[in-house]
Amino acid sequence: MIVAITGASGVNFAVKLLEALKNHNIETDLIISENAKDVIELETDFAIDRIQNLATRCHSENDLTAPPSSGSYKFESMIIIPCSMKTLSAIAHGFADTLITRAADVSLKEKRQLILAVRESPFNAIHLENMLKLAKLGVIIAPPIPSYYIKPKSIEELNENIVGRILDLVGIDSNIKRWGEF
Numbered sequence: 200m201i202v203a204i205t206g207a208s209g210v211n212f213a214v215k216l217l218e219a220l221k222n223h224n225i226e227t228d229l230i231i232s233e234n235a236k237d238v239i240e241l242e243t244d245f246a247i248d249r250i251q252n253l254a255t256r257c258h259s260e261n262d263l264t265a266p267p268s269s270g271s272y273k274f275e276s277m278i279i280i281p282c283s284m285k286t287l288s289a290i291a292h293g294f295a296d297t298l299i300t301r302a303a304d305v306s307l308k309e310k311r312q313l314i315l316a317v318r319e320s321p322f323n324a325i326h327l328e329n330m331l332k333l334a335k336l337g338v339i340i341a342p343p344i345p346s347y348y349i350k351p352k353s354i355e356e357l358n359e360n361i362v363g364r365i366l367d368l369v370g371i372d373s374n375i376k377r378w379g380e381f
């Protein structure tokens with residue numbers, strides 16, 4: 200599985216996702232955008248290498264020779280979490296100038312699962328048009344939106360539920376509270 204982190208707010212979701220994938224022994228290729236590195240520093244206490252250590256392999260977004268840039272490299276899904284509006288736009292327009300946007304382009308051309316945990320509010324018409332364009336191509340637009348019906352006792356629990364719903368999309372069961380089961 201390819202996991203990419205871009206410079207939108209909410210890297211904590213990516214960290215939780217990587218931890219879960221590691222616990223499930225899923226091999227991961229991690230790409231962190233240069234802008235994401237700045238946002239991680241501004242928003243969190245995570246050291247970049249602590250996040251990178253959660254992945255099986257890490258690549259620079261500038262390394263267009265890395266395996267995820269080729270359709271011959273086998274991966275089942277790509278998850279961009281959080282996904283900025285800039286990266287969304289690049290993917291929607293086939294502008295594959297970084298390893299993240301190239302791997303997403305590969306996902307589209309090879310018809311592999313692509314999940315975008317887009318994060319912005321409010322959305323403008325350009326954002327919405329880009330999301331609609333990609334949704335019509337089968338991309339899953341999965342913004343990290345909380346489910347308050349679980350009656351969370353903490354932000355941590357709320358975040359775990361958000362990541363659990365993304366794990367559901369890639370067929371990994373997590374012990375999240377599900378409607379009808381509580």
Ligand SMILES: Cc1cc2nc3c(=O)[nH]c(=O)nc-3n(C[C@H](O)[C@H](O)[C@H](O)COP(=O)(O)O)c2cc1C
Binds near residue numbers: 319
């Ligand atoms: C603290 C911080 C938070 C940001 N949050 C968002 C966000 O939630 N969504 C978004 O689209 N851009 C956000 N941005 C702007 C992106 O970082 C910027 O558009 C950048 O070019 C994205 O590049 P990338 O997609 O290559 O990582 C944020 C920037 C900063 C500094």
